[in-house]
Amino acid sequence: MAFPLPTPLSSLPPPTEPHTFRMLVTMHFHDTGTRTSDTQGTALLSDIPTHAMDCGTCPIHFHQPWAHQGLSPKQWGDLEQEIHLYLALISQRITVLVQEAGVGFTFVIQILLGCEILPNGTFHTFCQTARDRQDFVSYDLATGEWTVMPGDELAQRVYEYYSQDQGIASHLRFLLQDLCVSEAQSFAYYGKEVLKRQELLVAVVFAQQPPVAPELPLMLVCWVTGFYPQPIHVAWLQDGEEVPPGPGLSSSGLLPNADLTYQLRIVLAIDPSAGHHYACHVEHSSLGGHSLIMPWAWCRGLSRHWDVGLILGISISLLATAGLAAILLWRRHCESLSLP
Known part of the structure; x- marks a missing residue:
């Protein structure tokens, strides 16, 4: 389903070509006595790496000089806090659900979320997760509903919790509809020279x-x-x-x-x-x-x-x-x- 673009953080023209902004997060859950997770993240505009994060509370690194344009330092700080909060909620809740389900630790959760912005003023979003490379749960912004991988007890517990927790859904709506779409439009504008580069074969x-x-x-x-x-x-x-x-x-x-x-x-x-x-x-x-x-x-x-x-x-x-x-x-x- 397509939605009208939200008001951008700055007045920018729409992109002339479709662009996809993806945020990839990998969370390694392991039992070290404290049962914590190691988290890394990266972001790409189309196939260009734009950002990286070394841990769930680490500052965001910029791979491209234009990847911080369009936002003030305070706005970037606010976005970092929002992302860190979302990742902390995910990590804490999965840890609790694993203990309740007795599934056992030492596994990897991968989260892919992002959006595609189109020249006609619409956008599409996606949010998918996997556990040890197998489908886990996904979220549809258009319907506000979660989808679960059948036969996975932990996935079923995560699905039930997320379906009832409006806080997780609220953070996702912000990340997908506000942050992702507005920033993808900004990056596509400021990084247009890199996106349009031609390399002879x-x-x-x-x-x-x-x-x-x-x-x-x-x-x-x-x-x-x-x-x-x-x-x-x-x-x-x-x-x-x-x-x-x-x-x-x-x-x-x-x-x-x-x-x-x-x-x-x-x-x-x-x-x-x-x-x-x-x-x-x-x-x-x-x-x-x-x-x-x-x-x-x-x-x-x-x-x-x-x-x-x-x-x-x-x-x-x-x-x-x-x-x-x-x-x-x-x-x-x-x-x-x-x-x-």
Whole structure:
């Protein structure tokens, strides 16, 4: 369900693109005599880390210089107190319920809450928890109701308590509807340059043959890395047509790099003797409206016993001369490796 945006903490224009602000909290419950929990937290705007917290009562750290803009030091202090109070209530109540249920300690509670703000003036919120990576309880701001994972005694006790405790629901409404939405709008405004950054990709095409089983299909690999933002389309073409999903096509999925860029690997199993032409097709916003096509078929005459049939790395410059030079070097490489 969508709601009108609450009045922001400052007068800011709405975001031009959807943005999601997520707050992730991990609570380690252990029996050390005092039966306390260790708490850490982090926050992200879309996929950009913005804040971190080392313990349930620690000050909030800012990962981005714009992550504290839009609020005065006093307002940030008030928000910290509200967050610390919410986490303390969660920790204390779960500890009591564990003792009542006789479940035993040494487990991890993970809390994910946040919101998505849209350019049309609406927002969506979410609040989910897990225990040891299993669904636990969740909260729906639109209905004000909790949902419980069936068959979990501790989850059932937490659900019953939260359903009756208006204080927890009040803190959640503040965190989700007031804090999250207003701050997400503020961060999207002050951090717009980071959110709109473009990182040019590097693409590599090569072929691999299993050395112990040369009778198996040849594996064509298209590896694209160093790109930002996330949205990208990578596909193998066979004779100019995109290869549809099937047992011979696999993908690594989107993977993060340490420098806040991404990588992706698409693998296609082929029979070189079939005589088809193959190329890797890449579409990404950093290419400035162009697409990249990297053909492999020029070297299809290589021996099937080569571990690497062809390797080509391209740092995209979008300059025609650079593209022509890469093609000439590629063609010469193929000619030097081709069988007589």
